[in-house]
Amino acid sequence: MSSTFNSSNSLYDFVVKDGNGVKGIVDSGLKEVPERYIQPPHLQINKLDSSTHILPPIDLSKLNGPEHDQVVDQIVSASETLGFFQVVNHGVSIELLESLKDAAHTFFNLPPENKAIYLSGVSPSPTVRYGTSFAPEKEKSLEWKDYISMIYNNDEQALQYWPDQCKEVALEYVKLSSKIVRDLVEILIGELGVKLEESKIDGLLGRRVVNMNYYPACPNPELTVGVGRHSDIGAITVLLQDGIGGLYVKVEQDNDSENEEWLEIPPIHGALVINIGDALQILSNGKYKSAEHRVRTTNTQSRVSVPIFTLPQPTERIEPLPEVVKKDGLARYREIVFQDYMKNFFGNVHGGKKSLDFARINAA
Ligand SMILES: O=C(O)CCC(=O)C(=O)O
Numbered sequence: 001m002s003s004t005f006n007s008s009n010s011l012y013d014f015v016v017k018d019g020n021g022v023k024g025i026v027d028s029g030l031k032e033v034p035e036r037y038i039q040p041p042h043l044q045i046n047k048l049d050s051s052t053h054i055l056p057p058i059d060l061s062k063l064n065g066p067e068h069d070q071v072v073d074q075i076v077s078a079s080e081t082l083g084f085f086q087v088v089n090h091g092v093s094i095e096l097l098e099s100l101k102d103a104a105h106t107f108f109n110l111p112p113e114n115k116a117i118y119l120s121g122v123s124p125s126p127t128v129r130y131g132t133s134f135a136p137e138k139e140k141s142l143e144w145k146d147y148i149s150m151i152y153n154n155d156e157q158a159l160q161y162w163p164d165q166c167k168e169v170a171l172e173y174v175k176l177s178s179k180i181v182r183d184l185v186e187i188l189i190g191e192l193g194v195k196l197e198e199s200k201i202d203g204l205l206g207r208r209v210v211n212m213n214y215y216p217a218c219p220n221p222e223l224t225v226g227v228g229r230h231s232d233i234g235a236i237t238v239l240l241q242d243g244i245g246g247l248y249v250k251v252e253q254d255n256d257s258e259n260e261e262w263l264e265i266p267p268i269h270g271a272l273v274i275n276i277g278d279a280l281q282i283l284s285n286g287k288y289k290s291a292e293h294r295v296r297t298t299n300t301q302s303r304v305s306v307p308i309f310t311l312p313q314p315t316e317r318i319e320p321l322p323e324v325v326k327k328d329g330l331a332r333y334r335e336i337v338f339q340d341y342m343k344n345f346f347g348n349v350h351g352g353k354k355s356l357d358f359a360r361i362n363a364a
């Protein structure tokens with residue numbers, strides 16, 4: 001099997017086109033990562049260059065009690081600074097979280113031919129896609145990750161087309177996380193001193209996509225990345241990670257300092273990770289931070305994560321809220337139609353926070 005990987009093209013076909021994924025490379029018994037997966041040095045992740053984010057998780061059940069205001073402050077403050085925080089007592093049971101991780105392992109442990117039926121171009125529905133890396137046809141170095149992506153339109157479609165191994169738990173997770181997202185967005189928008197109409201909130205949060213990411217154990221973690229540096233483009237992401245770790249967030253710097261600071265978001269049993277996406281950064285005129293993040297691989301175990309991206313409807317127009325622009329004295333972003341924004345993001349390789357340049361108004 002290893003001889004298959006002697007040419008870059010045959011490796012590409014094996015992993016991407018035939019749907020064997022990175023898992024297929026590892027299962028073939030390869031002892032070193034193929035050249036195509038080696039990142040340029042400035043994109044490699046040195047574990048020793050980062051520290052752990054030590055803020056305790058935010059207890060969402062306290063929103064219903066006497067500590068409501070303090071919890072709101074914690075949510076707002078985290079969204080204005082790092083753009084990442086963790087939550088507990090969020091309404092998704094530990095059993096469901098465990099079932100989601102199990103379902104991800106079950107799906108990716110299927111024989112390649114059972115996963116390949118969901119490859120782009122042959123998948124029975126545009127709402128489900130199995131793939132690998134981020135934009136393999138454009139990337140010089142591939143990311144060490146396989147994924148399945150499921151777009152939620154309605155229950156019937158999800159139950160008909162999503163893979164049997166994960167559809168029920170993924171659907172339940174979409175439902176429960178929608179409530180978390182709505183509560184958080186109402187708090188964050190309310191803090192801006194704005195009352196949005198229901199239809200506007202529905203437009204902003206109208207599209208939900210649940211992914212299952214699978215990062216096989218990697219023989220040379222220091223040379224590869226699981227996911228390259230990027231920010232999420234939607235409003236808010238809810239992410240379940242397992243106990244292995246490896247998710248890093250960049251601390252935003254005011255100047256162009258060469259020294260980047262990265263914090264690891266530590267796995268906390270029962271917690272969910274929340275992060276702000278580009279749409280909320282634009283809407284808030286930059287008050288809320290869509291943080292740059294990336295994922296390291298490990299050589300011991302396969303890691304899974306299950307993000308739910310809540311995004312604006314494709315036809316939705318997103319721009320800084322006029323009330324905020326008035327207060328700030330300037331608009332930092334122009335109006336964008338969200339499908340154009342998505343097209344730009346998915347048409348390029350991961351590039352840090354470059355996605356936001358599509359909407360940014362540059363100061364003269
Ligand atoms: O696996 C993770 O922890 C994060 C994945 C991620 O950033 C993404 O899918 O956008």
Ligand SMILES: [Fe+2]
Nearest residue numbers: 230231232293
């Ligand atoms: Fe992400």
